[in-house]
Amino acid sequence: MDDIAVLIPCYNEAQTIRKVVTDWKKELPEAVIYVYDNNSNDDTAVIAEEAGAIVRHEYMQGKGNVIRRMFREIDAKAYIMVDGDDTYPAEYGRKMVDCVLQKNADMVVGDRLSSTYFQENKRPFHNFGNSIVRASINFLFHTEIKDIMTGYRAFSFQFAKSFPVLSRGFEIETEMSIHAVDKNMQVENVVIEYRDRPAGSESKLNTYSDGMKVLKTIMRLFRTYKPLAYFGTIAAVLALLSVIFVIPVFSVYLKTALVPNFPTLIVCGFTMLAAILSLFTGLQLQNSVQKNRQDFEMQLIRLDHVRKDLEADYEK
Incomplete structure (x- = not known):
């Protein structure tokens, strides 16, 4: 059982994955870093392994499928989930892990929206979509989660092993948030600095199609949980x-x-x-x-x- 497991789902992140792994090894030297490659057609897996990460593969496409595999296979006292695109600084990881290990938090949300997200993100519809999703969930489920769609989170063992992953794609963050709220789990918010993707790195999130999937997920879970x-x-x-x-x-x-x-x-x-x-x-x-x-x-x-x-x- 690992003390801390850093989980990095990846799809075609060869440009940034070396820096991401190196940053996390520096900030949390006691952590075990896992990179789960999701059918990349570049050198993501090779570069991650060279940087010192444990590389595994998920052949069912979609971020939700990757996270399901991660939570099933890895046992740890605390988990950190972060994207492989170098948009989330590793220096906030220690504070987020401490919330899990010392304050018994079940999920810690890396809150981008309260800091630099709206200035750094160059896609205005993403900004609008994040605001709509946050407002909808906080209204429907009577909560105060600051950032619903963030890919930067920490989890307890209990959360990782009790969370039923149903979503296949980018709706997974929404599902995590609603599950934690509905099951009365302790959720903490940590404000983080967000930086946009480096030049040449492309987002895998489609603003319109994935946005509609997220809204459908909210209504589906509202019907299921309430x-x-x-x-x-x-x-x-x-x-x-x-x-x-x-x-x-x-x-x-x-x-x-x-x-x-x-x-x-x-x-x-x-x-x-x-x-x-x-x-x-x-x-x-x-x-x-x-x-x-x-x-x-x-x-x-x-x-x-x-x-x-x-x-x-x-x-x-």
Whole structure:
């Protein structure tokens, strides 16, 4: 079991990976540095190994697939996840790891948005997208995470081993944030300096297609983790529409004792039934969510025993 594991998912980062590995070896000399190559068609893996990293491979394309593999294969007391593009300075790693090891944080977020991100990042739609995602998640899940999409994070053993990775691509950071909030894990924010990619290095994130995937992920997880709020909102909208359109029908009926708009009345009736069904669906699913949270807490207890056993074996 490693004391600290630095996890670097990479796809075609030959230009920057040597510097990234060297910086982390300097800042955290006791850490084991893992570079997971995700089907690069350049010399990323070779350069990383020459720089002193342990190189492994994930052949399913996508950052989410890489992180799933990392969390499965590596046991450590604390994890640092960082991109291989040299946009995240290694000098903040010690502070982030200390939050995990000394303050029992489950996830530490490297907050770019509170420092230099909007000045350094030359892609305005990325800036706008980050702001939208942060505002959406903080509103829907009642949290105060400062940077949802950052690729610079630290994790505890319990988080890494209990996080169910479902996303395949860049939505993974969003999924991590929502999972931590929903499961009442301790989340810390550390403000970091962000620097843009060096000339010649290209981002793998597509502003529009990956942005839509992130927004879909937010709604999917909102439905999964907060079904009563999700289906309750749908029920409220349907009930409101039903009432709005049925009021004129009843108004005419009260005056004339006639119902001239039977189709409207019938549609309003079915709309109200749909609202009631939606509400009860949310109530039923909310019970399942509560049971899942109870099971998750028991899983954390078991993981704590596993961690202690691994640490004991490591000390021997």
